[in-house]
Amino acid sequence: MTSFYYTDAMMTLDDKTAQERIQALREKLNTHNYLYYVLDTPEITDTAYDALYQEILALEREHPELVTPDSPTQRVGDEPLKEFSQVTHINRLYSLDNAFSIEDLQNWEERIKRLLPAERYSELSYVAELKLDGLAITLIYEDGHFVKGATRGNGVVGEDITQNLKTIRSIPLRIPVKNTKTPVPQKFEARAEAVMPINSFLHLNEERQQRGEPEFANPRNACAGSLRQLDPKVPAHRNLDALFYAGILIENGHQPPIPTHWEMLNYIESLGFKLNPARKQCKTLDEVAEFIEKWGKQRTKLGFATDGAVVKVDSFALQEILGYTAKSPRWAIAYKYPAEVKETIVKEVELSVGRTGVITPIAIMEPVQLAGTTVRRASLHNFDEVRKKDIRVGDTVRVQKAAEIIPEVLEVVFEKRPESSINIEEPQNCPVCEATTTRFHGEVAIRCSNPETCGAQRRTRLEYWVSKQGMDIDHVGPALIDQLVREKLVDGPVDFYKLMVDDFLKLERMAEKSALNAYQSIQESKKRPLHAVVNALGIPHVGKETAILLTHHFHSMEKLADASIEELMEIEGIGPKVAESIVGFFGDIENQNMIADLKALGITMHSKAATEDMLPKDTSHPFYGKIFVLTGTLPTLTRDEAEEGIRKVGGKISSSISKKTDYLLLGENPGSKYDKAAKLNIPILEESEFKALL
Numbered sequence: 215m216t217s218f219y220y221t222d223a224m225m226t227l228d229d230k231t232a233q234e235r236i237q238a239l240r241e242k243l244n245t246h247n248y249l250y251y252v253l254d255t256p257e258i259t260d261t262a263y264d265a266l267y268q269e270i271l272a273l274e275r276e277h278p279e280l281v282t283p284d285s286p287t288q289r290v291g292d293e294p295l296k297e298f299s300q301v302t303h304i305n306r307l308y309s310l311d312n313a314f315s316i317e318d319l320q321n322w323e324e325r326i327k328r329l330l331p332a333e334r335y336s337e338l339s340y341v342a343e344l345k346l347d348g349l350a351i352t353l354i355y356e357d358g359h360f361v362k363g364a365t366r367g368n369g370v371v372g373e374d375i376t377q378n379l380k381t382i383r384s385i386p387l388r389i390p391v392k393n394t395k396t397p398v399p400q401k402f403e404a405r406a407e408a409v410m411p412i413n414s415f416l417h418l419n420e421e422r423q424q425r426g427e428p429e430f431a432n433p434r435n436a437c438a439g440s441l442r443q444l445d446p447k448v449p450a451h452r453n454l455d456a457l458f459y460a461g462i463l464i465e466n467g468h469q470p471p472i473p474t475h476w477e478m479l480n481y482i483e484s485l486g487f488k489l490n491p492a493r494k495q496c497k498t499l500d501e502v503a504e505f506i507e508k509w510g511k512q513r514t515k516l517g518f519a520t521d522g523a524v525v526k527v528d529s530f531a532l533q534e535i536l537g538y539t540a541k542s543p544r545w546a547i548a549y550k551y552p553a554e555v556k557e558t559i560v561k562e563v564e565l566s567v568g569r570t571g572v573i574t575p576i577a578i579m580e581p582v583q584l585a586g587t588t589v590r591r592a593s594l595h596n597f598d599e600v601r602k603k604d605i606r607v608g609d610t611v612r613v614q615k616a617a618e619i620i621p622e623v624l625e626v627v628f629e630k631r632p633e634s635s636i637n638i639e640e641p642q643n644c645p646v647c648e649a650t651t652t653r654f655h656g657e658v659a660i661r662c663s664n665p666e667t668c669g670a671q672r673r674t675r676l677e678y679w680v681s682k683q684g685m686d687i688d689h690v691g692p693a694l695i696d697q698l699v700r701e702k703l704v705d706g707p708v709d710f711y712k713l714m715v716d717d718f719l720k721l722e723r724m725a726e727k728s729a730l731n732a733y734q735s736i737q738e739s740k741k742r743p744l745h746a747v748v749n750a751l752g753i754p755h756v757g758k759e760t761a762i763l764l765t766h767h768f769h770s771m772e773k774l775a776d777a778s779i780e781e782l783m784e785i786e787g788i789g790p791k792v793a794e795s796i797v798g799f800f801g802d803i804e805n806q807n808m809i810a811d812l813k814a815l816g817i818t819m820h821s822k823a824a825t826e827d828m829l830p831k832d833t834s835h836p837f838y839g840k841i842f843v844l845t846g847t848l849p850t851l852t853r854d855e856a857e858e859g860i861r862k863v864g865g866k867i868s869s870s871i872s873k874k875t876d877y878l879l880l881g882e883n884p885g886s887k888y889d890k891a892a893k894l895n896i897p898i899l900e901e902s903e904f905k906a907l908l
């Protein structure tokens with residue numbers, strides 16, 4: 215029976231079967247979610263996942279009474295809050311004492327030993343875990359359901375950020391995630407570090423820079439800033455993650471006690487929580503020191519910002535004997551890796567012109583070795599920042615890598631300032647096209663006023679078009695774009711789609727295989743979703759997140775292009791600046807032509823959800839505006855073909871029979887919809903009649 219419902223998901227399900235199907239879908243989706251976000255081993259494609267998701271969404275819409283809090287549809291969708299409410303933690307969240315050297319750790323061990331009876335020294339061992347640099351969060355599960363999540367706050371009282379945490383895909387809404395035999399306590403507290411992966415952080419900052427918004431200093435700030443948004447749609451689009459490091463059984467139920475921290479980690483992992491992979495059970499402090507040294511070198515490869523290692527006494531019994539000081543547990547300590555700061559000299563300042571015309575000052579420095587790489591350049595972000603830090607060419611500056619990632623100029627060593635130091639002036643003209651520069655009101659960014667013809671911008675715009683955030687055209691990189699522009703084969707994005715394999719072969723050093731790859735990946739990019747196309751256009755102030763918002767709202771490029779400033783501003787998250795920029799972009803005749811060309815070349819102009827809005831205008835067709843329900847197998851048409859046909863003439867498809875249904879399209883082996891339709895006297899069409907009318 216189960217497979218029947220898979221192939222025929224659109225049938226009306228009576229309440230009992232709907233409930234079973236919803237439950238099956240929920241488990242499936244939660245499992246795939248877990249495989250993807252926690253284990254990083256997806257078993258199905260995104261498209262297949264989307265199909266399951268759409269199915270449960272449709273079923274839940276029909277049966278709102280069957281929606282449960284752990285449904286995957288419930289991750290985003292809560293209304294924005296007015297303010298966060300306060301939560302008093304069940305168990306206090308202590309902060310940890312810091313150690314800055316191995317010697318500090320040895321002193322800590324001595325203190326511990328003084329507090330323990332000598333006969334228990336043999337039980338003393340440790341767990342070392344790399345410490346992620348994020349936001350401490352605590353989550354409460356009752357009977358396996360995620361019921362409340364909060365920030366650490368002052369350790370006693372935090373803020374309720376449950377709805378934002380639900381948007382983090384690796385956080386299970388229900389445990390155990392898979393149908394394992396792991397017993398679940400009645401009430402359980404799980405603690406984690408919420409983090410923004412480094413790549414997401416870099417993308418977010420790039421977007422903010424393009425929009426002239428202040429960048430986040432590090433992934434921790436970006437993560438905290440995202441989780442402290444009252445509207446859960448913001449964190450939902452920020453690709454946050456949560457790595458768990460502790461569990462507390464509040465009401466144990468039938469759960470046998472867990473004797474050590476290490477076993478607790480394994481236990482919470484078996485429940486489906488995501489754990490920090492950098493952890494080790496250490497018999498001695500020497501092993502801890504080895505762990506710290508090893509990860510000191512490798513931690514930059516983890517994909518998350520880290521700032522140290524946490525060392526804990528493994529045995530819970532010993533932890534209890536050791537207890538707490540007023541501020542922190544005596545059985546744990548945080549080792550901090552030293553931040554590497556070096557001095558170097560600013561040789562010159564380069565102005566880089568971005569995709570939307572933003573001009574960014576970049577310090578070019580004497581090469582210096584920092585956190586494993588040679589650093590020559592550091593963004594100075596904007597001219598306000600330059601003035602604030604009073605950086606001049608010729609200055610000796612102290613540099614470090616913010617969160618071990620991005621080189622930044624900390625400060626000027628004023629004692630070493632030479633008399634010949636040169637002020638860094640705000641440019642009056644674009645360094646590339648000489649057009650005057652402008653500064654929008656309230657913005658820190660300075661922009662080229664001539665975004666249409668500025669050569670550098672044209673180039674970065676092409677690069678942006680093919681980039682991952684844009685149309686994701688795999689085999690076309692900056693070097694190839696250079697060649698194509700030089701040979702006058704490409705001027706704007708439209709030209710990519712006019713290239714034939716032969717055009718690539720004309721280029722120097724172009725092998726047949728590379729030509730074919732480039733051609734194919736350009737052609738494939740035509741199918742990218744609408745939000746990718748909107749983003750790839752490079753409308754000033756519109757980045758990925760805004761593109762998604764716009765696509766959700768308009769579902770089609772045409773509607774977006776027609777929108778007025780007022781309409782745009784009705785969308786939550788779109789302010790006057792963005793709205794003006796969008797209207798300005800689509801009002802430009804060159805852009806209008808470009809979009810018409812892209813459309814003619816077959817690039818996506820509608821989002822999936824828009825199919826119903828793409829209806830023809832022939833209102834005289836007998837099916838126009840009529841609501842159809844389909845059941846059973848049709849003799850010649852596939853279900854897709856039949857639905858397509860209905861939509862083409864302006865009809866609508868519904869998945870269940872109600873009084874509003876106009877026609878039931880009946881195939882062989884119909885389901886319960888047939889009986890229901892007959893009961894309600896709804897006209898029934900067989901395929902032949904349907905085809906004739908169509």
Ligand SMILES: [Zn+2]
Pocket residue numbers: 567644645646647648649662663664668669671
């Ligand atoms: Zn310019």
